[in-house]
Amino acid sequence: MILPDFKNANVLIVGDLMLDRYWGGSTGRISPEAPVPVVNVNSSEDRPGGAANVAINAAMLGARVSLLGLCGDDDNATILRQRLDSFGVNCHFTSVAERDTITKLRVMSRNQQLLRLDFEKSFADIDKSAMVTQFNTLLADADIVILSDYAKGALAQPEPLIEAARAAKKVVVVDPKGTDFAKYKGATMITPNMSEFCAVAGEPGNEDDLAQRAHQMKNDLMLDALLLTRSEAGMTLFESHRDAFHLPAKAKEVFDVTGAGDTVISTLAVAYAAGASLQDACRLANIAASIVVGKLGTSTVTATELAVAMQEQHKNNDAGVMSEDQMAIAIEQAKKRGERVVMTNGCFDILHAGHVSYLQAAAKLGDRLIVAVNDDASVTRLKGPGRPVNNVQRRMAVLAGLAAVDWVIPFSEDTPQRVISRLLPDILVKGGDYQVEQIAGGEEVIANGGSVKVLHFEEGVSTTAIIEQIVGHNGE
Numbered sequence: 001m002i003l004p005d006f007k008n009a010n011v012l013i014v015g016d017l018m019l020d021r022y023w024g025g026s027t028g029r030i031s032p033e034a035p036v037p038v039v040n041v042n043s044s045e046d047r048p049g050g051a052a053n054v055a056i057n058a059a060m061l062g063a064r065v066s067l068l069g070l071c072g073d074d075d076n077a078t079i080l081r082q083r084l085d086s087f088g089v090n091c092h093f094t095s096v097a098e099r100d101t102i103t104k105l106r107v108m109s110r111n112q113q114l115l116r117l118d119f120e121k122s123f124a125d126i127d128k129s130a131m132v133t134q135f136n137t138l139l140a141d142a143d144i145v146i147l148s149d150y151a152k153g154a155l156a157q158p159e160p161l162i163e164a165a166r167a168a169k170k171v172v173v174v175d176p177k178g179t180d181f182a183k184y185k186g187a188t189m190i191t192p193n194m195s196e197f198c199a200v201a202g203e204p205g206n207e208d209d210l211a212q213r214a215h216q217m218k219n220d221l222m223l224d225a226l227l228l229t230r231s232e233a234g235m236t237l238f239e240s241h242r243d244a245f246h247l248p249a250k251a252k253e254v255f256d257v258t259g260a261g262d263t264v265i266s267t268l269a270v271a272y273a274a275g276a277s278l279q280d281a282c283r284l285a286n287i288a289a290s291i292v293v294g295k296l297g298t299s300t301v302t303a304t305e306l307a308v309a310m311q312e313q314h315k316n317n318d319a320g321v322m323s324e325d326q327m328a329i330a331i332e333q334a335k336k337r338g339e340r341v342v343m344t345n346g347c348f349d350i351l352h353a354g355h356v357s358y359l360q361a362a363a364k365l366g367d368r369l370i371v372a373v374n375d376d377a378s379v380t381r382l383k384g385p386g387r388p389v390n391n392v393q394r395r396m397a398v399l400a401g402l403a404a405v406d407w408v409i410p411f412s413e414d415t416p417q418r419v420i421s422r423l424l425p426d427i428l429v430k431g432g433d434y435q436v437e438q439i440a441g442g443e444e445v446i447a448n449g450g451s452v453k454v455l456h457f458e459e460g461v462s463t464t465a466i467i468e469q470i471v472g473h474n475g476e
Contacts (some may be wrong), residue, residue, distance in 0.1 A: 003284075003307050006062035009273035011266075012138055013058065014131070015051025015148030015155060015175075016123075017069035017093065019076045019101055022047070024108040039109050048083050049104060050262075051148035053300075054175075057266035058146075059087045060300040063273070066090040066138050068131055070123045070154045076101040092138065094131045099123060102152055123153030132160055139164060143273040144171045146265060147187070151177035162186050171272065175265045181221060189225040191265050197228055207328060214238040227282060229264055229289075233325060237282050243336060245279055246329040247286040248322055263292040263301055320400040320407045324419060327370065327409050331423055340366035343425035345416040347374045348395050349388040356402065361455050362429040363404035370407045370425060371399050372416045381414060415440040424448045431455050 025041040048056055055067040067084065071077040073095040080101060081091050102120040106113050131154070139145070145165045149155040158174070163186065165172045172187040181200050184190055192200075201217050204210035210228075218226045218238055226238045230249075237245040267288040271281035287309050288301040322330065331341055342365050348355060363369040373396050379388040388395065396408045411419045420428060420441025428445045434454050436442055442452040 003303065003310065004271055004274035004276045006270050006274050006303055007064075008143075008275065009058075009061075009063040009270045010141055010143045011058045011063050011065050011146060011269060011273060012068075012135070012142035012144070013051055013055050013065060013146045013148060014068045014135060014158075014161060015054065015146070016150035016152035017052050017067075017071050017080060017102065017154070018048070018050035018150070018152075019080050019103045020047045020049035020053070021045070021103055021105045022108055023105065027109045027114075037109070037114060039107055039114065041107075046079050046083060048080055050102070050150045050152070051146075051154070052080060052084060052089075053262040054146060054148045054266045055084060055089045056087050057263050057300045058270050059089050061267065061270050061303050061306075063270045064090075066092060066142070068092045068094075068135055068138070070094050070096055070099070070126060070128070070131065072099045072101040073097045074101055076103050092134050094128075094134075096123065096126050099126065120152060124156040126153065128154070128157070132164075135161055136164055139168050139170065142170055144173065144269050146269050147172065147174040147184075148262070148265065149175060149177045158183055159185075171269075173265060173269045173272075175261055181217065185221045187221070187223060189223055189227060190221070191227045191229060191261070191268070193229045193261060194231060194233075207325065210236075211238065211244050214244075215240075225278060227264075227268065227285075229261065233323065235264075235282065235286055235289075236329075237279065239278070243333055244329065245282065246326060246333075247282060248326045249286075249290065260289050260293050263288050263299075267301065267306075320405065321396045322407055322409055324409055324411075324422070327407060327423060330407060331368075331370075331425070334368050335426075339368050340427065341368045341370065341425040342366035342427045342429055343370040343372065343420065343423065344429040344431070345372035345374075345411070345420075346431070347379045347383065347388065348399055349379065349383070349390060351395075351398050356404075358431045358455055359399075359402060359404045365427050365429065365453065368406045369404055370409065370423070371405055372409050372411050372419055373399065374414075375410045375412045378412055378414055417441045417444075420445065424450065426450045428452045429455055 022045045023041045024043040025039045027037040027039050029038050031038050051069055055065050059065045067089050071093045084091050099121055100119060105117040107115040147155055147158055162172055166186055174184045174187045174190045176184055176190050176192050179199050201213040204213055214226050215238055227235060229235045232249050234248040264285045268281045268285040271284045272278060288306060291301045291305050291309055292299050334341055342362055344362050373392060375392045376388055392410050399405050400408045417440040421444040424445060427450060428442055430439045436452045439452055445452055
């Protein structure tokens with residue numbers, strides 16, 4: 001994947017404008033008036049929020065950005081314009097005398113949010129004809145349109161905007177809110193999160209049910225695509241006549257999810273407008289989300305940060321570590337491509353030459369090799385006190401770094417029978433002197449049309465022997 005030239009993208013954004021205000025200070029005591037901490041405020045920062053944060057995210061990538069929305073005729077609107085001007089965003093605000101600019105005040109201490117105060121009144125009943133007229137004027141120069149709906153009223157009736165954009169053959173991407181998605185009918189794509197999706201489509205029972213509901217929503221709304229953001233489960237793209245395209249979450253540490261959805265839709269839209277394929281645009285949006293959740297408050301991602309993260313991802317040893325749900329999707333897609341999936345399992349506490357030789361032999365049996373790894377508690381039950389030497393995250397990272405291994409997942413039971421029965425690889429491999437009928441999950445794999453094979457470990461090499469040798473040397 002090559003980073004596109006974001007400067008080629010001209011983005012038109014319409015949505016709910018907000019000012020995010022942060023007050024920060026130290027806390028050293030509890031108030032004598034109520035059981036609440038006392039914050040000695042010593043810092044204040046104003047950041048554009050809502051659709052304004054989407055605009056800054058797009059501008060930080062290098063795109064040309066125009067922003068439309070409704071605001072109050074007040075000081076906070078002036079502050080918001082000034083902040084956006086400093087990022088090169090072209091502001092086309094409609095001031096409403098009888099409304100205040102929507103402002104969210106967050107009280108922070110030690111990088112933790114203690115309280116949020118919202119100052120807002122809906123713009124739903126405000127005449128939006130001036131905003132629509134401005135939109136139609138700017139539309140001709142836009143490569144892509146983003147509708148950033150925060151349910152504050154600016155997009156209470158988005159139909160005229162969508163109709164005008166599609167008539168002009170412009171791509172329209174919507175970040176939806178509420179339970180009435182019918183108003184987005186005819187857009188190119190929507191990007192709901194899991195809770196927003198379920199509020200409209202209902203709670204899915206499994207991945208197949210989720211896909212059916214997503215495609216039904218896409219068809220009902222006459223969309224070209226639907227991108228479902230799924231928090232720690234990553235994101236999934238649903239398109240017509242294509243398999244679901246799943247991207248696992250990339251974040252190593254989640255610090256603050258504020259504005260992550262803004263980063264996703266802005267990166268997706270800018271990348272797509274700059275010439276990336278839709279799937280590559282989603283890949284970039286996924287990487288951008290992993291960066292922004294590691295920052296405090298409404299934040300942005302630069303093209304440089306994206307490029308660095310892409311390079312790190314390419315070299316990352318644990319890129320193949322997945323959850324069980326993600327693995328099920330990956331296996332389904334691999335089988336549809338005609339790939340033979342091989343699976344094995346073990347503790348792999350201290351990786352040694354015997355393990356490597358065994359995994360290389362297992363990988364040669366098919367196209368994809370999955371390694372299921374006992375979690376720490378199950379290793380202790382199987383091996384006794386003091387084991388594992390390395391925790392499960394380290395063990396999985398080392399395994400994923402091997403050329404022979406494609407994907408790694410953890411499991412918590414003493415045997416992998418449940419997870420094997422769910423994933424059903426084409427070939428199940430076990431190392432040692434087992435009989436096929438003794439291998440956990442083997443019966444289910446065979447019943448599904450697969451096969452079970454036993455491979456012998458390299459003689460004279462074992463984790464236990466290595467540990468005993470180390471202990472013996474330390475005792476000399």
